[in-house]
Amino acid sequence: MRKIAPALADAGWDVTVYGRDGSTRDDDPDRDPRVRTRITGGVETKSVSTLSYGFTAVLDAVRRRPDAVLVMNVANGFWLPLLSLRGIPSLVNVDGIEWERAKWGALAKFVFKSGARFTARFGTRLVGDAREIVRRWNSEFGRDAVFIPYGGEEPGDLPVEEGLQHRRYVLAVARFVPENTISEFIDAARLVAEEHDVVIVGSSGYGGEFDERVERLAAESDRVTWLGHVSDDKRLLALWQHAGAYFHGHSVGGTNPALVQAMLCGAPIVARDTVYNREVLEASGEFVQPEPGAIAQALSDLLSDPARQESLSTSARDRARQHYTWEGVCRRYEEELASLVDSRRSWVREP
Structure with missing residues (x-):
């Protein structure tokens, strides 16, 4: 919402964003003063946090009765009937296929799948951030969705991180969960670090096996740098850029x-090599199976081929400029929300 809410304000919308205590700060320099924030209550536990905060936010929205509501995540699907009963149209970003994530236990997967069923039944209009997500929702739930991806911003020239050299290091940025191929990458990084620098950004957020393995690898090899979570956006952009x-x-x-x-x-x-990554990258990336030896070989080969590096760099940037900018993404959200409001007004006017 950091990009969508200000863009909606630019388009003339009166925007309110719901959050929990501590999610926004009055002194945040990136906060748009035109966007109102409302803090509602909830239970701060891993299992019910999203459900409880989503419930109180929807209750507040039902009382205020906005022209339309943008809902993120199917875990909030349980509360969509309340909006529907109040005649408030919803645009729901269904996010990923959460019930297939290895990090969730059986109960959480059941909750997400059930929330998806509620979303399919009661969401006024659905958004899938990939064409494959749109296809999955059509085949599994019988619902069409509009395709609106995520966006990004093209940074200007940024300095190389101290101690590193342009185009001479491997970078990984990810939360340490199994579905992000972290275990396989750690083993691959050990092989790559025999000849090249490796920089790892991310953590599990709560410690555990993956954090311990990366910490141990960084201690054993002076070519491996573990930065943990990087909150400085420019620093992270510079790491990608170089x-x-x-x-x-x-x-x-x-x-x-x-x-x-x-x-x-x-x-x-x-x-x-996944259907999602191929959809986004097409020919602007290399693809590899989740096996340490294959990952290490692909990364080492690319580090040793400056011409291929620059070819992939140029094609990836060009493809993202064409399909994945925040300007285009925000415009599509505004169009869909405006269409929902127009449809509601037409329905209300019917005799």
Whole structure:
């Protein structure tokens, strides 16, 4: 919502964003003063946090009765009947196929799948961030969805991270969960680091096996740097911009925001071979199976081929400029919301 809400305000909308305590700050320099925020209550636990905050936000919206509501995530699908009963149209971004993520247990997967069924039944209009997501929703739930991907921004020239060299290091940016091919990449990084620098950005957020393995690898090899979570956007953009090979191991979900941003930074990309990554990259990336030896070979080969690096960098940036900019994404959201409001007004006017 950091990009969509201000864009809607630019288009003349009166925008309110719901959040939880601590999610926004009055002194945030990136906060758009035209966008109102409303904080509602909820239960801060991993299992019910999204459900509880979504419920209180929907209750508040039902009372205020906006012209339309943009809903993110099918976990909020349980509360869509409340909006429907109130005559408030909803535009629902269904996000990824959450019930297939390895990080969730059986109960969480059941909740997400049930929320998806509610979304399919009660969402006024659905948004899929990848064409494959749109296809899945049509085949599994019998619902059509409009395709609107995620976007990114093209940075200007940024400095190389101290201690690194342009196009001479491997970069990985990911949350440490199994479906992001983290285990396989750690083993591959050990092989790559015999000859090349490796930079790893991310963590599990709560410690655990993957964090311990990366910490141990960084301690054993002076070619491996683990930065953990990087909150400085410019620093992260610079790491993508100067990488010699960026490994993108995400295997579920639709259009991945990190992949799109890496493309706009001109990173030469080696991606896990999935239908989603192929849809986004097409011919502007290399694809590899989730096996440590294959990953290491693909990354090392790319680091040793400057011509291929620049070819992939140029084609990835050009493709993202054409299909994955925030300007185009925000315009599509505004068009869909305006269409929903017009449809509602036409229905209300009918005798």
